Amino acid sequence: MHRTLVVFxxxxxxxxxxxxxxxxxxxMPLFMIGIFAFQFFLFxxxxxxxxxxxxxxxxxxxxxxxxxxxxxxxxxxxxxxxVTFRSEVIVPSADAAAVRERLNAxxxxxxxxGYLWIPRDVMTGTEAEYIGSNATSTPVVEGLRDALQxxxxxxxxxxxxxxxxxxxxxxxxxxxxxxxxxxxxxxxxAELATVLAFLMGFAIYFMVAIYGAGVMNAVLEEKRxxxxxxxxxxxxxxELMAGKVFGVGAAGLLQMLLWVVTAAVLMKYGGQIATLFxxxxxxARAFSGMLSTFPKVPVHVTGMFLVFFVGxxxxxxxxxxxxxxxxxxxxxxxxLVFPAMLPLIASILMLQPSLMSPEAGVAVIGSLIPFxxxxxxxxxxxxxxxxxxxxxxxxxxxxxxxxxxxxxxAKIYRIGIFATGKKPxxxxxxxxxxxx
Numbered sequence: 001m002h003r004t005l006v007v008f009x010x011x012x013x014x015x016x017x018x019x020x021x022x023x024x025x026x027x028m029p030l031f032m033i034g035i036f037a038f039q040f041f042l043f044x045x046x047x048x049x050x051x052x053x054x055x056x057x058x059x060x061x062x063x064x065x066x067x068x069x070x071x072x073x074x075x076x077x078x079x080x081x082x083v084t085f086r087s088e089v090i091v092p093s094a095d096a097a098a099v100r101e102r103l104n105a106x107x108x109x110x111x112x113x114g115y116l117w118i119p120r121d122v123m124t125g126t127e128a129e130y131i132g133s134n135a136t137s138t139p140v141v142e143g144l145r146d147a148l149q150x151x152x153x154x155x156x157x158x159x160x161x162x163x164x165x166x167x168x169x170x171x172x173x174x175x176x177x178x179x180x181x182x183x184x185x186x187x188x189x190a191e192l193a194t195v196l197a198f199l200m201g202f203a204i205y206f207m208v209a210i211y212g213a214g215v216m217n218a219v220l221e222e223k224r225x226x227x228x229x230x231x232x233x234x235x236x237x238x239e240l241m242a243g244k245v246f247g248v249g250a251a252g253l254l255q256m257l258l259w260v261v262t263a264a265v266l267m268k269y270g271g272q273i274a275t276l277f278x279x280x281x282x283x284a285r286a287f288s289g290m291l292s293t294f295p296k297v298p299v300h301v302t303g304m305f306l307v308f309f310v311g312x313x314x315x316x317x318x319x320x321x322x323x324x325x326x327x328x329x330x331x332x333x334x335x336l337v338f339p340a341m342l343p344l345i346a347s348i349l350m351l352q353p354s355l356m357s358p359e360a361g362v363a364v365i366g367s368l369i370p371f372x373x374x375x376x377x378x379x380x381x382x383x384x385x386x387x388x389x390x391x392x393x394x395x396x397x398x399x400x401x402x403x404x405x406x407x408x409x410a411k412i413y414r415i416g417i418f419a420t421g422k423k424p425x426x427x428x429x430x431x432x433x434x435x436x
Contacts, residue, residue: 007243
């Protein structure tokens with residue numbers, strides 16, 4: 001055990017002192033902040049300005065209504081500047097092709113941004129068309145579509161003798177939100193709980209893939225440089241593998257905790273931080289209100305997340321160490337990685353269905369299988385109250401699997417780190433397990 005701790009300390013210190021660890025630990029939170037700041041920067045500068053459009057009205061009854069709708073619309077993305085419309089109504093003559101040609105010439109000459117062509121039978125479902133140099137501008141196109149739809153609906157209702165204003169008041173959308181309830185009452189938005197659960201699952205996948213590959217590369221490097229022959233003269237192969245896996249895993253866990261703390265700070269003080277990037281106080285308060293709807297993750301769920309992260313990391317890191325011991329070069333190792341990572345990839349594919357239906361069979365089974373439980377079980381715990389018996393069975397199976405994988409891995413590792421030349425076959429690996 002003492003020698004395992006020595007290896008653990010060496011691997012942990014070697015990992016946390018690397019430039020990549022320091023840069024990754026610092027850059028990931030900055031990257032998270034940067035994405036938000038950059039998006040706000042872009043949205044705050046999108047839209048705005050004026051749009052000069054012509055309304056070609058073959059119906060001869062919609063043009064004025066659409067023009068009035070556009071005058072007070074101010075279309076734009078949330079957070080972007082609204083677009084101001086300047087419009088003119090044209091009733092086409094018998095020669096519609098000549099009218100279209102003149103309008104196209106004006107668009108080409110930049111004296112007109114575009115024109116909305118309203119066919120005579122638009123009331124019965126014939127499609128209207130917008131042609132313009134800014135046809136990809138969502139605020140402009142959506143503004144025209146909204147104005148056209150409101151005007152058509154108003155005329156249709158009037159023909160039926162129905163007051164459009166009374167209908168609009170009756171059809172006003174009813175607001176409703178879904179809130180996840182827990183043992184202590186309301187816990188936050190159910191939609192954001194799903195987002196949080198997905199981020200937790202992806203974080204486990206990311207950390208296992210990155211740090212597991214680090215274990216494999218370290219084993220390959222020691223094996224290639226023949227350093228391992230010197231190391232095992234004073235440390236047993238089993239102790240070397242366990243110390244390496246635990247040391248790298250502790251570094252990964254430390255980095256994960258630092259990221260979680262950073263995320264918690266952003267969640268708590270996101271509004272104040274947003275003001276540093278130029279967001280006005282009113283929007284910052286609205287942003288803080290949105291962040292407050294994120295679910296409050298109970299302490300036991302946080303602990304479950306860390307336990308399953310550690311268990312999953314030990315399983316897959318040991319598999320990576322086995323691959324490093326079996327392979328004779330990096331190319332062979334990369335060929336063996338995909339089969340070993342298939343259960344983890346399957347976990348990512350199962351994650352979304354499990355969040356949508358956390359009590360369905362695929363979610364329950366996925367949270368019990370040790371190779372998929374590290375992602376599925378913590379994610380389920382965020383969006384629903386998982387029965388205690390399922391959590392206990394999953395933990396027992398996870399612990400047994402971790403022990404079995406480390407036991408088998410140590411046997412393969414003991415012989416594999418000395419094997420050179422041709423890649424061993426499955427039959428030879430099985431013989432290593434029996435004889436080691």
